[in-house]
Amino acid sequence: MCEEKNGLIHSMLILLFISNSCFYAHCQQITLEDVLSRQSLNETSTFGDPARLDHALVNGTVPLKRVPRNVPATNCWPKAPFALLRAATGCPGGGAWGTGEVRHRLRAASSVSQQNLLSAQITKEAVTLEFCVRDPPADTSDEPVDYDCSHVNADFPPGSYCIFNAQQKFNIYERCPPGFNWSAVGLDDIGTVNRRTRGRMPTGEFFDTFTHYYFCCRNDSAPSNHMVLPTKRPFILFPLGVHRACQEVVGLRARMFSIYMDADHGSYVNHPNRFCSPFAETDSVIEGVGPCAREKRGKGLQLHMCHYSLW
Template sequence: MASIRILTILVYVIAVPHGIDSRENDYIDSDPIVAAPSPWPVGTYGLLMPTDGCPSTSIYFYTGQRKFDTEDSDPNNNWSSPCHLGGWYGKNNMELQFCIKTVLDVNENAWPAGEYCIFRFGGSCPYGMSEGRVGWDDEDSDNENSHGGTLPDGVYDSNTHIDFCCQTSGSASASINLPTNDNFMLFQYNQYQCQEVDGMRATSEWFRWDTEDRNNEDYDTGSHPYKGVEDDNDDIKLHFCYYERI
């Protein structure tokens, strides 16, 4: 009688605690997105949440949000048309929403060479990516900044400081392979174009934060999304790319 052998495969994952306030390390309630197969590249990191919501994947994305209290006097936040950012935004104040991948699966592929940025999460960038930070000098008077859920690495108090990871070792015009099951967003690193992704149509979009007018202390450092601080050292403008299936 032929013997039957059963092969057991063990998959090891390293989990970074979710629901952590990056400023105070206090746990905050956060519900995971229901998952479906379509693994993203290796590492713990964050993506911008588009109007479609977070991507489906075999690894959970947790959600979070940051309210920016922008300049109250003659407020002038501005954005591209179209703009697929999740959350809400207006001339005065806006909310940015995040999709945070908190689990490191050893079976995942590395992030491919190219020119794009994502949020840092878990204290370091995925292999091959460079770190940077952007700092927003938010409204000084009656500041109403707030946050919740799972956030990118950074500091979230009366001002906002967010850490980024950027891939700079390739060309934006050389197409890369990423999951195509869902629409998603990457930050634009190349000044002139979005990173090309196989099977996806990219739309370049942007948002400009009208930050504090008095004694403004906006800054950017290291590798960060284009453009960062505006040329007049007052206001932050970031470019991002919305990807949808062709």
């Protein structure tokens, strides 16, 4: 009985300390139930030993976070493997995300219209794009996990938008989630760069002098028809070339911007369905039948994006 009482007092003291610390640090609050349930804390931190966990809590060396167990599907992104360009504020939450980057060595004219919206590095010699990939399990996420979405079966809503493909399947027609069609964008890089890729990336081919990205696009609802996606943190989607307008999302403001990648010899947009491809522009267009049908080729690539946020 005395041991149980001492354990409860110990847990209450830890809770009091955490609550006071959170008041000044503006961190998320945690309840006595969470402190008593060592298992729930261990699941959301890297401290498996209770003694190490208590020491970390008291000394403030681990940021506490509470991961709600019963989460509405609207708070979670779909489980299907896909990827997004990383917004300047990070990955969008709503589950576990992996991160990675691809470095392109390009000509000096590369630029982005609104640098503060996109997490990318642009110099006179190279463009490094950063990605959020929605395929790792929760315990290996590279980003903070705000919700436990491992048991939530959310689906992508109808609309007019594109995402990056992240499904590693041999048949290209089977790589996209249900309701999407594949598309592709490619560009020529100038030459080999050190550490061309790092971490997790969307599906594609990343050669020394050429890059090929696969997209998944859908066009089963007008972009003016609002759809529901998680709204806790900003994220980036791609508009369709046929509409050239951002898909509306409930509760969020959409802002269109673009990145221009000054390719070495050429770039292209390829799609089996011209109504389901991202809004991307090149310097010239090839029309007609044959192996170049439905392709747009040019030297530079202008890729348009939509940034979504609460403000």
